[in-house]
Amino acid sequence: MTGPVVGHEEPLPLHTARTAFPGHTDDAQPFVAVLRLRDFRRLWAAQAASQLADKFLMFALIIVVYDLTGRSTTQSLLMLAYTGPSVLLSAAAGVYADRHDKRVLMLGTNLLRGGMILLIPLCQLLPVVAHQAWPLLIIVLLFSAVGQVFAPAEAASIPFLVPRQRIMVATSLFMTTSIVTLVAGVPLATVSVAVLGDQSPFYIASGLFMVAGFLIWRMDTGLRAAARAHAPTTHVLRELHEGLVILSRDPGLRLALGQLTLALTVVFTEFALGPAYIHNILGRPPEQTYLVLIPATFGLVGMAAVLGHRGHRVSRARSLVRSLLVGGALLVLIGLIPGPIRHAGGDGVLTPVAVVLSTAFGGALGALLIPSFTVLQERTDEATRGRIFGGIFTVINAAVAAPLLLAGGLADAFGVDRAVAGLGAVLGLFGLVAALPARGMLDVLDEVAPSGQT
Helix, strand or coil: CCCCCCCCCCCCCCCCCCCCCCCCCCCCCHHHHHHCCHHHHHHHHHHHHHHHHHHHHHHHHHHHHHHHHCCHHHHHHHHHHHHHHHHHHHHHHHHHHHHCCHHHHHHHHHHHHHHHHCHHHHHCCCCCCCCCCHHHHHHHHHHHHHHHHHHHHHHHHHHHHCCHHHHHHHHHHHHHHHHHHHHHHHHHHHHHHHHHCCCHHHHHHHHHHHHHHHHHHCCCCCCCCHHHCCCCCCCHHHHHHHHHHHHHHCHHHHHHHHHHHHHHHHHHHHHHHHHHHHHHCCCCCHHHHHHHHHHHHHHHHHHHHHHHHHHHHCCHHHHHHHHHHHHHHHHHHHHHCHHHHHHCCCHHHHHHHHHHHHHHHHHHHHHHHHHHHHHHHHCCCCCCHHHHHHHHHHHHHHHHHHHHHHHHHHHHHHCHHHHHHHHHHHHHHHHHHHHCCCHHHHHHHHCCCCCCCC
8 A cells, every 4th residue: 555646746847846745743633733734735725715715606696696587497597507517527527637737727727717707797797798697607607617627636636745644634624614615605705795795706706716726826746646647648438437447346435435425415405404494493584594504514623623633543334324323313303303392382492402403413414424535535546536536526416416406395395394304314214224234334444445545
């Protein structure tokens, strides 16, 4: 088994190449230890900036498109333009991430996306396309298509920048940042609209992408696999097939992919049901969805800290089973316990109970999400990691779409409380299957990655 290759790449450097790993680490402060790695710190900061920019953009566009048309169907078209390229292009984008220096790809995509966003306020100034929604849909479609190159390149870069024993710490930090930006993006965009005007999120988002591009440009470590530096170029479809073969032959990769897909499906379904839950169950305005999302984020951050510090000592197989069972039970409680509390006249404690349960659920979600992504990082090699993650993102984006479409209909038909409890029951059922008949299959998650992989 080999660690990340840092001394044998042959990219055209943007700066003088330096050693990726300084010798100093601090086991007592794992997040501090990985953030001491300068290039990893820059990649993490670039991720935070670009993801926050993405949330600013989509929140502002939802408002602008609805104001222009007054129809929810146009908002659906907007979301289709945003998510469609992720299903169609992620796999091919992963192939290109393997072929080229990932640093160059991330720099280019950030700068392109930052420039594209500026076309949105420009459209509002041109007489031909002003007050029209269709130019915005085209911009979003192109924006999302360019962004598909960034995701597998970023995901495949982490093992280049941190030693193998720190991959779970780095993954914990990246996953936490993804959720935090998702939660924080909407209120921050709201404040910017109130203070700076309704076009301000676009300028802020463009600026954040430029900042992310600058941080990537400042990285010194080459992010092109040494094995690919002089390898002959083959057809994209052939390389995609090679990635699928790798996934099919490794049961650990397949299990981790299923675990990650399940976790992200739960995340996005909960975000979709959050406003209805706040309004119909807790009796508060939908804008206060943060009352359950922020505590869940704190729970996930807490679990990320625990896994970052002790993750190498925790069985991933047992963590999977426990997180499914505990997370499922908590979702059932979140869905069903408000009824008895309200019946007993305890309306005043509904929100505090929901906050406590949401915090605990965030912890269980972190225990499901972070180890799965770590396994995927550890069990792929530098020459194929990009295409594998491209295929993974394709599967995840396609799998997440169906529950998101069904969640609203189920909540309307049966009530949001039953929809949330039903999701919890499904998670618990997966946990029971994993704990009993399939338990022996999970041991592969704790096995050392095959030789030749990071």
